[in-house]
Amino acid sequence: MKSQFFILGILITLGFNACKSDKAEETNAPPKTVAVPRFDRDSAYAFVEKQVSFGPRVPNSEAHKACREWLVSKFKAYGATVIEQSFDAKAYTGEVLKSTNIIAQYNPGNSNRIVLAAHWDSRPMADSPINQERRNEAVLGADDGASGVGVLLELARQLQANPLDLGVDIVLFDAEDYGESKEEYANEEEQRLSVYSWGLGSQYWSRNLHAGNYRPRYGILLDMVGAKGARFPKESYSMRFAPEVVEKVWKLAQNMGYSNYFVEADGGGVTDDHFFVNTIAGIKMIDIINRPDQTETGFGAHWHTHNDDMRIIDPLTLRAVGQVMLAVVYREASDSI
Numbered sequence: 036m037k038s039q040f041f042i043l044g045i046l047i048t049l050g051f052n053a054c055k056s057d058k059a060e061e062t063n064a065p066p067k068t069v070a071v072p073r074f075d076r077d078s079a080y081a082f083v084e085k086q087v088s089f090g091p092r093v094p095n096s097e098a099h100k101a102c103r104e105w106l107v108s109k110f111k112a113y114g115a116t117v118i119e120q121s122f123d124a125k126a127y128t129g130e131v132l133k134s135t136n137i138i139a140q141y142n143p144g145n146s147n148r149i150v151l152a153a154h155w156d157s158r159p160m161a162d163s164p165i166n167q168e169r170r171n172e173a174v175l176g177a178d179d180g181a182s183g184v185g186v187l188l189e190l191a192r193q194l195q196a197n198p199l200d201l202g203v204d205i206v207l208f209d210a211e212d213y214g215e216s217k218e219e220y221a222n223e224e225e226q227r228l229s230v231y232s233w234g235l236g237s238q239y240w241s242r243n244l245h246a247g248n249y250r251p252r253y254g255i256l257l258d259m260v261g262a263k264g265a266r267f268p269k270e271s272y273s274m275r276f277a278p279e280v281v282e283k284v285w286k287l288a289q290n291m292g293y294s295n296y297f298v299e300a301d302g303g304g305v306t307d308d309h310f311f312v313n314t315i316a317g318i319k320m321i322d323i324i325n326r327p328d329q330t331e332t333g334f335g336a337h338w339h340t341h342n343d344d345m346r347i348i349d350p351l352t353l354r355a356v357g358q359v360m361l362a363v364v365y366r367e368a369s370d371s372i
Contacts, residue, residue: 069366071361072365080350083345086180086184089105091175092181093156093159094213095132110191110205113188113194113195117137119135121133139191142203147202148201148202150204150206151205151257152206154211157176158174158179160339165331166341172341174343175344177347179259180211180212182257187360201367201368211308213232214232215229215233234308253320255323256320256322256323257356258325261348262325263349263352265296266300266326268298268303269281270304270326272310276313284321287366291362
């Protein structure tokens with residue numbers, strides 16, 4: 036993840052066819068009582084740690100293959116119907132990336148569905164503009180990649196233990212972080228084309244949905260959701276395509292006592308997987324992404340550097356995001372969100 040400039044020309048061309056505590060304090064909670072499981076922060080942390088233990092999950096690497104096999108086995112162990120959507124992605128370098136989107140379905144026969152997503156690959160280079168160390172070496176991506184997956188794995192564990200009347204699809208996009216990044220572009224067309232070097236897995240999924248007539252209510256993307264003191268403002272493409280989803284998720288999070296994470300602020304636009312899901316598949320999807328205030332890159336100092344390791348990950352942040360996601364899912368199942 037990603038570039039952060041707006042691509043208004045692309046949006047006009049494409050259009051849109053669809054649309055600090057561990058214990059959260061309940062304030063101004065919605066009147067209807069819904070039983071929501073407790074998110075296990077330590078379990079989510081262990082899931083992040085396990086992914087990182089494989090090494091950088093860069094397509095075509097042994098670490099990537101081993102992590103894929105582990106992820107598939109975990110989702111199956113947690114009762115999901117798993118689809119491995121394999122494809123060849125052509126990187127901006129010309130390299131062919133052997134890639135796999137992992138789709139874990141719960142209640143696949145239920146037409147009333149939501150989709151929760153993250154990317155599971157990691158950046159093949161440490162090319163943050165503020166980093167000068169080992170720039171050509173792949174990064175571990177504990178936060179940028181593994182944190183979102185860790186939250187969703189713990190959510191999957193809870194879905195098995197606490198069945199509900201709602202279809203839930205957990206989609207792990209591959210080849211998200213292999214995009215081209217330049218400080219300067221020759222012209223607007225070069226900059227526009229570079230956008231599509233990112234999110235190769237979400238682009239493929241959006242053009243090849245895993246089920247016929249697939250129209251979930253909406254989707255939520257988790258990206259960089261594990262760092263200490265994370266700040267989740269309202270990302271601009273999310274507000275453009277699905278403002279009603281943003282508002283209900285942020286309101287719920289704030290009512291649960293997580294307003295220190297889910298802040299009332301404009302987060303700017305980020306070219307992330309949700310951009311392609313919105314503009315190609317026409318499925319409303321929002322992005323929960325850490326955007327610290329007033330940083331040089333717009334992201335945390337560890338972004339696309341070798342500091343993106345387990346030292347960055349805070350179980351309290353994982354818990355905040357995971358508990359909100361569980362509340363969204365179980366309230367959606369009872370039509371009380």
